[in-house]
Amino acid sequence: xxxxxxxxxxxxxxxxxxxxxxxxxxxxxxxxxxxxxxxxxxxxxxxxxxxxxxxxxxxxxxxxxxxxxxxxxxxxxxxxxxxxxxxxxxxxxxxxxxxxxxxxxxxxxxxxxxxxxxxxxxxxxxxxxxxxxxxxxxxxxxxxxxxxxxxxxxxxxxxxxxxxxxxxxxxxxxxxxxxxxxxxxxxxxxxxxxxxxxxxxxxxxxxxxxxxxxxxxxxxxxxxxxxxxxxxxxxxxxxxxxxxxxxxxxx
Numbered sequence: 001x002x003x004x005x006x007x008x009x010x011x012x013x014x015x016x017x018x019x020x021x022x023x024x025x026x027x028x029x030x031x032x033x034x035x036x037x038x039x040x041x042x043x044x045x046x047x048x049x050x051x052x053x054x055x056x057x058x059x060x061x062x063x064x065x066x067x068x069x070x071x072x073x074x075x076x077x078x079x080x081x082x083x084x085x086x087x088x089x090x091x092x093x094x095x096x097x098x099x100x101x102x103x104x105x106x107x108x109x110x111x112x113x114x115x116x117x118x119x120x121x122x123x124x125x126x127x128x129x130x131x132x133x134x135x136x137x138x139x140x141x142x143x144x145x146x147x148x149x150x151x152x153x154x155x156x157x158x159x160x161x162x163x164x165x166x167x168x169x170x171x172x173x174x175x176x177x178x179x180x181x182x183x184x185x186x187x188x189x190x191x192x193x194x195x196x197x198x199x200x201x202x203x204x205x206x207x208x209x210x211x212x213x214x215x216x217x218x219x220x221x222x223x224x225x226x227x228x229x230x231x232x233x234x235x236x237x238x239x240x241x242x243x244x245x246x247x248x249x250x251x
Contacts, residue, residue, distance in 0.1 A: 010043035011058035040064035165208040
């Protein structure tokens with residue numbers, strides 16, 4: 001099995017960088033951490049300077065995405081382990097072909113398995129299919145619409161115009177920023193699966209919200225809490241959903 005000599009971490013969240021660094025120190029003390037970066041621009045410079053064997057790379061950063069960075073550094077392409085808070089719909093394709101990924105909060109056993117798996121791959125493995133995957137990702141990330149079924153077919157709606165979704169039996173009430181709404185003949189679970197790729201958060205068995213619409217969080221008495229949306233609407237956060245909500249807004 002091939003050993004790494006140089007590793008870098010690129011993540012806009014300090015906690016994310018520190019957790020990976022700590023896990024490396026605890027689980028793989030013989031591996032060398034050669035630097036950390038907190039955005040795409042710094043990450044590009046770090047990769048070009050260090051030319052690492054392995055990169056732990058967050059997907060969404062303030063000045064771009066992991067795919068912007070990888071696209072710009074194709075000539076130095078290392079092994080890459082993506083680290084993300086969201087289970088993006090195309091990540092499974094990446095994992096099956098050239099890369100691995102870890103979900104935040106990072107699990108120790110999954111971290112160890114990912115590093116061991118990556119150590120058995122050469123950098124060339126990541127290069128063969130990555131250009132096509134990057135192009136596919138970039139196209140998909142630009143299309144921010146979902147289909148809402150209608151009697152005669154379907155409507156396409158921009159996910160950024162959705163404020164929240166509310167369960168109503170086997171139907172879902174979808175509310176928009178222009179104060180209009182649609183009742184769709186699909187369950188809230190279906191929309192949770194589709195919209196989590198865009199960062200939408202399930203905060204309650206009845207509520208799925210667009211995180212860009214959240215402006216406040218208030219602690220509750222029973223382990224949960226409440227959020228306030230842009231339009232001053234207040235929604236309950238269940239105790240079992242609170243951790244995921246706080247994780248999404250950490251850093």
